[in-house]
Amino acid sequence: MTTAPPATDERLGSPGLLDRLVLRPEIGSLLGALLVFAFFSVVTERFLSTGGVATWLDDASTLGIMAVAVALLMVGGEFDLSAGVLTASTALVTAILATRLGWNVWLALLASLAFALAVGVLNGWLVMRTGLPSFIVTLGTFLALQGLNLGVTRLVTGTVQVSGMRSAEGYASAGFLFASTFTIGGTAFYVSILWWVLVTVAASVVLLRTRFGNWTFAVGGSAPAARAVGVPVFRTKVALFATTAFAAWLVGSINILRFTSVQANQGIGLEFQYIIAAVIGGCLLTGGFGSAVGAAVGALIFGMARQGIVYANWNSDWFQLFLGVMLLAAVLVNNALRRRAERVRR
Amino acid sequence: MTTAPPATDERLGSPGLLDRLVLRPEIGSLLGALLVFAFFSVVTERFLSTGGVATWLDDASTLGIMAVAVALLMVGGEFDLSAGVLTASTALVTAILATRLGWNVWLALLASLAFALAVGVLNGWLVMRTGLPSFIVTLGTFLALQGLNLGVTRLVTGTVQVSGMRSAEGYASAGFLFASTFTIGGTAFYVSILWWVLVTVAASVVLLRTRFGNWTFAVGGSAPAARAVGVPVFRTKVALFATTAFAAWLVGSINILRFTSVQANQGIGLEFQYIIAAVIGGCLLTGGFGSAVGAAVGALIFGMARQGIVYANWNSDWFQLFLGVMLLAAVLVNNALRRRAERVRR
Amino acid sequence: ACSGPTATNTDSTNADGTGTGAAQAPTGDLRVAVISHGTAGDAFWNVVKNGATDAGRQLGVTVDYNSDGDPGRQATLVDNAVSQGVGGIVVSMANPDALKTSVENAVKAGIPVITINSGSERSAAFGALAHVGQEESVAGEQAGAKLREAGKATLLCVIHEAGNIGLNQRCDGARAGFGGTVSTLQVDINNPTDVEARIKGALQTDTSVDAVLALNPQVAVSAVNAVKGASSAAAVATFDLNADVTGAIKAGDVLFAVDQQQYEQGYLPIVMLKLYRDNANTVGGGKPVLTGPGFVDRSNVDEVAEYAERGTR
Amino acid sequence: MSDQPLIEVRGVGKAHGSVVALHDVSTTVAAGEVTCVLGDNGAGKSTLIKVLAGVHRHDSGELLVSGEPVRFGSPREALDLGIATVHQDLAVVPLMSVWRNFFLGSEPTTGVGPFRFLDRRRARATTRSALADLGIDLRDVEQPVGTLSGGERQCVAIARAIHFGAKVLILDEPTAALGVKQAGVVLRYVAQARDRGLGIVLVTHNPHHAHPVGDRFLLLKRGRSLGSHEKADIGLDELTRQMAGGAELEALEHELRGTTG
Amino acid sequence: MSDQPLIEVRGVGKAHGSVVALHDVSTTVAAGEVTCVLGDNGAGKSTLIKVLAGVHRHDSGELLVSGEPVRFGSPREALDLGIATVHQDLAVVPLMSVWRNFFLGSEPTTGVGPFRFLDRRRARATTRSALADLGIDLRDVEQPVGTLSGGERQCVAIARAIHFGAKVLILDEPTAALGVKQAGVVLRYVAQARDRGLGIVLVTHNPHHAHPVGDRFLLLKRGRSLGSHEKADIGLDELTRQMAGGAELEALEHELRGTTG
């Protein structure tokens, strides 16, 4: 990413390529991912088959899209606990409009996008206006959305799910964009994997190469300092919340078009998986430091570990235990490296 | 708590009793609690009856015990995501020892206390040794404990719950201490309410009046600064993790002795309620600021809102919506005040 | 709706309930609290709730439905109902020990209690009026037996909520009824991608699996996708219904759906409590009132589909 | 020098809750002149600076920029009027690299439309040379600012303000953490900027720094103004005595030497 | 003054990752003497101080306290040997009140056994008077330190070190943020402590502060030692010249005056 300066400074010790690498927040997670990958490739047969790869990439993809957006937000110093439920809310809005009111799917998607952005902007606006921690504000939105999801679904359908998307007008074209598969080596991969890559690349470029990215680091690292040099803190943070909401809409759309039905309590609890993937990827909970690629890799670790355990055919009673040990191992293995980074960093 | 100094300084404006109050972190939550209390007292009939009070105090009590401990930990700058599951783990250990191995209940309680403290110390030790954020480390313990709870329970009992405590030896005396009721005005109140009060008072005194409390604020506010003036940062943080584990054991014991059975997936997700109660009570997520009383009041708000909604007979489909709006209202109503505090504070 | 002086209903299972009730209603309106251990938004318990509220609407009974998957907090909800002085309590007893004190307190306070779903063997001991429903394990057992009949040898039982006692009982029952090899798989119901991916992974890993038992219609649909994705020949069976599942049954993708007729588990207790208050009737004679299980397969799916659509099957 | 002062402060006051940090302070900042703000610790100097820079909004009094009364809602508004500030705290974002801090809020970009990316090469080069001009020779402008020494960090903020300052340059104790050489360079910069016609506000505790460059000296004490002096009216010794509140450093110096063996 | 120096530093080095912050530096701190550490920004002064205070562990060389070689694992160990330090950063915990910061790590308690509570009355009174002695008159010692002005904050750290310093007092740019009066008071304190037989290490950029009290001057540049001078060997002007690396403030002063109209 960065080219070394003409370093002939006697105050610099060893050339320090390693130290330079170590400074990148995502390095730790990359090593962790390699470890998990190697482990399951050796331990199980199916993990490395194209079918296997397709499965764990699929699992990681929607998580990854959200983790990347959440990572941006965390770099900006905020949390969004409503992100998980919002994936279900957007799917519900789309599904209700398309199946009950007979809207064209594309129109329904547009409407749910507007809805998602409204929620995101509201989150951001509340956080900035009230000065309350985003943890509390978005908790409120989280609970409110959760209630709305269930209440509205039951009101409209009498059940706790909305289904029947497949017969809605415009399903085929929208489904192609969000939920089709493409074939590599005879195996079908879901298009959500491409979305994930796209989102990661875009987020990475924005974060590292644009003014907005610079502001994101600044408002997360020290909002008063950023304000003092003229960074529009309010707008930046609101935009970050809106970005997260947009990602939630994307994932919601992928889900509703792929599964053609959506359950009212979907998405609950996933918000923490997003945060966890971002933190594994090197984001600081306190803001101001992190990377989009790291978050994507964090999601990959999650996906690989989750599916790897299934492939390894371990008793699924102990699933969480394996997952916990796996995660700890993945973050501990590069601990020496990370500490070195810490040491260099401050 | 504090007596005003002989303030005849011309640089101080109005006497500022209000501003002094506002500086206390728990004031916001107290106002919020009053609001919720007044609301449900007016809207519902039974909320204010002794039976009603007993119910919502009961609901708040175990949450409150944990919230207070978690608040101490958060003041010390750390999270413990394993706190919720640990309440179930300790209960499971007690129950399995007492019902399957036939141990005396007291002995089983001692053993599970040792287990809890071991988990707490392990959490603290890992966090301090590895330098990883406690969010990640305790997430690992969280998942591991969750897996262990399910795996061990199914291994030992074949089902996902352990029951039959009532017939274990020593149940009566242990039950008296942890799960009995006392009667006021003809209504039975659970003894867990007393434990809650006791824990809150003890934590408050420790936090505000002892060296350890001073160190807690310091390690959370700025660990390097605290280290530089000789505060034993390592020991302080480990002790805080152990305190949280102790509280989890207390709640686990109260639960197992009262309900005489425990389900393997109990406690999951509660860790965030603890954190939320602490934050509502004025704890900063970034550490270094907060109060035990505030966390207890945060739990009270939770308990009142949760049961109040039931008393109000609102459609439970919208339960979460009401809870979310309630919480937001409770924290927003004192927003003006809080902001004032922020202004004074920094 | 409270009229009709000739309340001569017998204690049969005639539950049409329109216009029943007694003129000499002792305390006016009847309020019943239904407290289940289902998580909010659970498909099974949604139907129970619909049953209870429909009965309430038809009989002029106020029904408050609340639920909490945590046994302790479910007990607190019972305490809450007692302190509200409701006219009747309907409670599901997945964890009888935890509810013992609260239910007994309710009985002591003179509130008639009816237990539903599981907990039939402890129901009477706690002083409940009656039990409606059936142990989850029985339903599981019959599902297992039916799969066995279909000639399946290796079964994968998908638990979508780790540690949920009801789901575990279903799988344990299936194990007993099936006889062959049964393995369980934990998935996260809130994450549909994860559900599909994990079932697919399990099918790819163990190619001998020839039957998948889902415990939730949403999971069933994912299981169908997973079976296709893994190019497996496994048959899918499920608990409960939704529009997608009825479609899949018609299409032959799903073998059958276990229908516990849980609508009755919500509906009947309201009727029973109303009868009990107005006419001191009891039902079941100390034996549980069984509601199922029934099976929905190709033969009867057309008939049931529309009920499932509106959330009553 | 000009009729219309760049900034005029009239009886400005500011309280934090019940704490009165500033009360009824007046001064002017004219083009081509240096206004020094002097005073004890806690006198309210930084508070005044923050009002001028748009960080705080004043509670009472008036603030006029180029004759127009203003109430800044944010530092951006002050910056847009050409007022650049080096704060005593709030200076930098520790986790960000030196060059990112340097250009924060005024990032140079290349490309057009949605493809306007940071011009990182230019940003790095500019940062390096701006700091080198102040006598700070950095190993690496990619280093997070948090790892710099106190003085280096201060220099990043100063270099930034000098680089972007258009009409008014406000410096709050810029030389406090600086070495002798760096402090000299900064003072020379201040003099150069003044000669280019900028208005300068300089806060300092060092009479040796204030006296050579200052044209006007505003003395604060406990949030109130002790009066304003033109350079002609006051010598270094008198200034030092005023700043020390009557005590004198020279006397102290003798005392210090006296006690040595 | 005594045969055995309180602290002896022999060829100490310290690197942060690949950044060499200190390389082969030696000096001594004797009882009743003031060792001044001088140097440019980023010269490594604070790094040296942190090694002495136990915040960093040195990578190479030797550190001897009262003749015993030590490698501090934590600042506590240094404090236990009577070494009190005022750091340039790491000074205080912003969210904590002034008196809590003052006594942090050395809290006074009353009562016995498990009922040993903070003696808050005494702590508050001591804090107030210790700060008043430095010329800082606080409104309220319950105020969070984060709301104090830069100089007030610095004074809290200094007052604390002076209060608890037993054998060695290390001050890293203590006077940087201080007013003329406060700086004078601090220097007088340093002189008094020296006369009581403490060993003092003083980092400063102000030759006017260093020269009157210093006995030994260690000059650092880019992490390396430029040599150590005894007071007798070096005058104020020479010291200033050395600190500025050849340039001279007086010349600069003339230049600054010269450019004025």
Ligand SMILES: Nc1ncnc2c1ncn2[C@@H]1O[C@H](COP(=O)(O)OP(=O)(O)OP(=O)(O)O)[C@@H](O)[C@H]1O
């Ligand atoms: N947010 C705040 N809340 C309460 N008091 C504050 C706040 N900010 C500043 N003060 C008080 O206002 C007074 C003036 O502070 P200010 O920072 O302006 O002083 P200063 O003149 O810059 O001092 P120094 O020379 O030490 O930097 C101080 O006594 C400080 O305690």
Ligand SMILES: Nc1ncnc2c1ncn2[C@@H]1O[C@H](COP(=O)(O)OP(=O)(O)OP(=O)(O)O)[C@@H](O)[C@H]1O
């Ligand atoms: N954690 C760290 N990581 C990388 N480099 C560091 C770190 N800490 C200090 N440095 C570098 O070491 C050098 C010496 O820093 P130090 O703080 O000792 O300087 P100083 O002499 O105290 O300067 P000043 O007078 O400005 O306070 C600086 O160039 C700084 O950038």
Ligand SMILES: [Mg+2]
């Ligand atoms: Mg200041």
Ligand SMILES: [Mg+2]
């Ligand atoms: Mg320094």
